[in-house]
Amino acid sequence: MIKHDIRNVIQSSKDDHIVFELIERFADLADSRDDLIFLIDLLEHHENSIVRHEVAAQLVEIRMRKPHLFTDMDRLVMNALVKCAVNDKSTTARHEAIEALGYVGDSKVLDVLEKLIQDKEEDIKHTAKIAVNMIKFRLETKTEPSQLWKEMLHRFTNGTNNKE
Numbered sequence: 001m002i003k004h005d006i007r008n009v010i011q012s013s014k015d016d017h018i019v020f021e022l023i024e025r026f027a028d029l030a031d032s033r034d035d036l037i038f039l040i041d042l043l044e045h046h047e048n049s050i051v052r053h054e055v056a057a058q059l060v061e062i063r064m065r066k067p068h069l070f071t072d073m074d075r076l077v078m079n080a081l082v083k084c085a086v087n088d089k090s091t092t093a094r095h096e097a098i099e100a101l102g103y104v105g106d107s108k109v110l111d112v113l114e115k116l117i118q119d120k121e122e123d124i125k126h127t128a129k130i131a132v133n134m135i136k137f138r139l140e141t142k143t144e145p146s147q148l149w150k151e152m153l154h155r156f157t158n159g160t161n162n163k164e
Helices: 002-012 016-029 033-045 049-065 074-087 091-104 107-116 122-141 145-157
Strands: none
Touching: 002 016, 002 033, 016 033, 016 049, 033 049, 033 074, 049 074, 049 091, 049 145, 074 091, 074 107, 091 107, 091 122, 091 145, 107 122, 122 145
16 A cells, blocks of 8 residues: 555656655565566656656665566666666766666676766766676676675675776
C-alpha cells in the first residue's frame, strides 16, 4: 500500500522536492520488474534533471541491494543508463548515469564510456574516465559492485594497487 501511494505521488506531484525524496523511499520498497520499469520511465522522461539524477543513483542502489530484481532486467537498465549518459540535456543527469554505469555496467558499455572521455563537458570527461576504470577493475578482480570499496581498500592497504 505504501509503495503504491508513493508511486502515485511521484507520478502526480509537481513539487520536485517531494518527488526527489520519495524516489529513494520507492527504491527501498522496489520488489518487482514493474518497479524497475517505472524508474526507467522516470529516468527517460521526467522533466527535472535532478530527479533523473536521483533515479540513476537509486537504480544502482537497487542493483547492489536487490540483484535478483535485475535477473532479466540488466540490459534494459543498462540501455536506459547509456541513453541518459549520452543524450540527456543535463550534465548532472549524464554525470550520475555515467557514475551508475561505473558501478553496474559491464564490458558492453565500455565503448560508450570511452567515447564520453572525449566529451566537451569536463565533468562528463572525468566521470567517464572514472567509470571506465571502475568497470575494468571490477572485471579484472571479479568484484561485485557492493564489494568494490572493500577490494579497492584491500589492494591499496596491501600494496597491490597497480594504479600509475
